[in-house]
Amino acid sequence: MTxxxxxxxxxxxxxxxxxxxxxxxxxxxxxxxxxxxAGNTEDAFSIIKAHKPHVIFSDQRMPVTTGVEFFNxxxxxxxxxxxxxxxxxxxxxxxxxxxxxxxVYRYITKPWSEAEIKVAIExxxxxxxxxxxxxxxxxxxxKTNNELNRFVYSVSHDLRSPIAxxxxxxxxxxxxxxxxxxxxxxxxxxxxxxxxxxxVNNIIDYYKNSKAGEDISKIDFNHLVEDVKNHLxxxxxxxxxxxxxxxxxxxxxYGDYFRLRVVLSHLxxxxxxxxxxxxxxxxxxxxxSIDEEKASITVQDHGIGILQDxxxxxxxMFFRGKEDLAGSGLGLYIVKEALAKMGGKIDVESSPNxxxxxxxxxxxxxxxxxx
Amino acid sequence: MSDFIxxxxxxIDDNPVDRFVNQRLLAHHRVAQNITEIGGGKEALDYxxxxxxxxxxxxxxxxxxxxxxxxDGFEFLRHYNLWVSKTEKAPKLFMxxxxxxxxxxxxxxxxxxxxxxxxxxxxxxxxIGYLA
Numbered sequence: 001m002t003x004x005x006x007x008x009x010x011x012x013x014x015x016x017x018x019x020x021x022x023x024x025x026x027x028x029x030x031x032x033x034x035x036x037x038a039g040n041t042e043d044a045f046s047i048i049k050a051h052k053p054h055v056i057f058s059d060q061r062m063p064v065t066t067g068v069e070f071f072n073x074x075x076x077x078x079x080x081x082x083x084x085x086x087x088x089x090x091x092x093x094x095x096x097x098x099x100x101x102x103x104v105y106r107y108i109t110k111p112w113s114e115a116e117i118k119v120a121i122e123x124x125x126x127x128x129x130x131x132x133x134x135x136x137x138x139x140x141x142x143k144t145n146n147e148l149n150r151f152v153y154s155v156s157h158d159l160r161s162p163i164a165x166x167x168x169x170x171x172x173x174x175x176x177x178x179x180x181x182x183x184x185x186x187x188x189x190x191x192x193x194x195x196x197x198x199x200v201n202n203i204i205d206y207y208k209n210s211k212a213g214e215d216i217s218k219i220d221f222n223h224l225v226e227d228v229k230n231h232l233x234x235x236x237x238x239x240x241x242x243x244x245x246x247x248x249x250x251x252x253x254y255g256d257y258f259r260l261r262v263v264l265s266h267l268x269x270x271x272x273x274x275x276x277x278x279x280x281x282x283x284x285x286x287x288x289s290i291d292e293e294k295a296s297i298t299v300q301d302h303g304i305g306i307l308q309d310x311x312x313x314x315x316x317m318f319f320r321g322k323e324d325l326a327g328s329g330l331g332l333y334i335v336k337e338a339l340a341k342m343g344g345k346i347d348v349e350s351s352p353n354x355x356x357x358x359x360x361x362x363x364x365x366x367x368x369x370x371x
Numbered sequence: 372m373s374d375f376i377x378x379x380x381x382x383i384d385d386n387p388v389d390r391f392v393n394q395r396l397l398a399h400h401r402v403a404q405n406i407t408e409i410g411g412g413k414e415a416l417d418y419x420x421x422x423x424x425x426x427x428x429x430x431x432x433x434x435x436x437x438x439x440x441x442x443d444g445f446e447f448l449r450h451y452n453l454w455v456s457k458t459e460k461a462p463k464l465f466m467x468x469x470x471x472x473x474x475x476x477x478x479x480x481x482x483x484x485x486x487x488x489x490x491x492x493x494x495x496x497x498x499i500g501y502l503a
Contacts, residue, residue: 156471160469160471161491169388171492172395201471205471
C-alpha cells in the first residue's frame, strides 16, 4: 500500500487539448507529484493503462469529446482513479449532471490556483486510499465469513457420523440390556444425544439455507411428503405420530424443493414435539392446494398450542417456548428464513390446548413462457 | 420355515461400530438370518463375484453405506450394475448414511438399484415398512 505523506508517490494525470495548459500544470506540480499529461483521450487511456494514476484531471471543453464523456468512458474500465473536472463557469448544467451521476468527484473552475489544485489532489488521494482500504477490508471480511461458514458446515457434517453411531449403540443397548437402572440411563443418554443431533442438523439446515442459490424444479408433493417423513430425526419418529397428507393439485408447481423440504420438516418435527402429554400419538394434517399462482400449504396439529404471548416471538432466533421441551430455538427461525428466500409467507393460528395451524403461501415459479 | 424375512443379508460399511449396530438391529428385528459384514466396496464386489460361483450364498438384502474411503456407495453401484445383470433375482438394496446433503438424496432417488436412502441410525421399522 502507498504510504501517506509521500506526495511524490501520488500519480496525477491531466488531460487538456491546449498544450500551454499542460505545460504550466506540469511545471507547477512535477516536484510534488508524479505528473502525466495527455493532449487527447487516446493518449490519456494509454497512460491510465500503463501507470494507473490515482487522480485524473480533465478539461471539460475539448474538440472531440467533453471531459464528462471522457470520465464516463474511463469509469467503465478503470473505476479506481478519482476524477476531477476542470471547467469554466458556463458549463454549470453539465457539471451538476456529471456529479449527480457519479462521473466526477468534484470540479475546479478556471482559472485554477496552485493551492486549490494541491488541496484537490491531496483530498482525492485520501479518498482513493480510503476506498482501497475499504475494498480490502470488505474482501477480507467476506473471506473470513465464508471460511467460518464452511468450517461450521463441515464440522457439523462430520459430527453427524459419530452421533449416528452413538444413537445406534444406545438403541442396541436398550434392546439387549434389560436391567432397569441401565434402561433409565440409556434413556437419558438417548435424550441428550438426540438434542445434540438436532442442534447439529439445525446448524446444517441454517447454513444450507443461507448459502444455497435457488434451485427451481417441478415439485412432486408425494415425494416431498415421503422425504419429510424420512428426514425426521429418530428421536421424533420414536414418538408415535401419524401424518395425513392431502394434495389438491390444479397445476404443476415449480419451486425450491430443498427449502420447502426444510420448512415442512421443521414444522412437522415441531408438531410432534409439542403434542399433548396425554396424547397417544401426534396427529398432523398436511394439506397442499396448488394452482397456477401459488401453493397454499397448511400444517395442523392437535397439540398443546402456542401461548398468545409467544406467537409474536416464535420465529425469532433462539426463542425457546417451553424450557422442558425446548430445542435449539433455531427451528422456526430457519423456517422463516427459508420462506423469505423463496418469497413465501407464513401465518400461525393457535390457542393453548387446541393445537396450532401454520399456513404457508408460496409463489408458483412455473416457467410459463416456456410452455 | 423360520420367521426371518430374509435368509441372507450383506452389510457394506467401513465403520465397524455401524456394522455392529446394524447387525444387531437386523438380528433383533428378525430381518435376516445370516448377516455378512464387509468393510468396503471393493471387498464387497469380490464377495459378490464369489456368490455367482456358488462359494457364498446369494444375498437377499444389501445395506450399503454411502461414505466410504476408496470406493463410495455410488461408485460401488456402478460396478454392481454389471453384477446384478448376471443374477436371477436382484437383492433388495438400501443405502444407509448419516449424510445431510440433499444432493445425495436426489442421486439416491435417481439410482434404480436403490430402494431408499435411509438415515443412520437405522430404524428397522422403517426398513421393514419398505419391504412390505
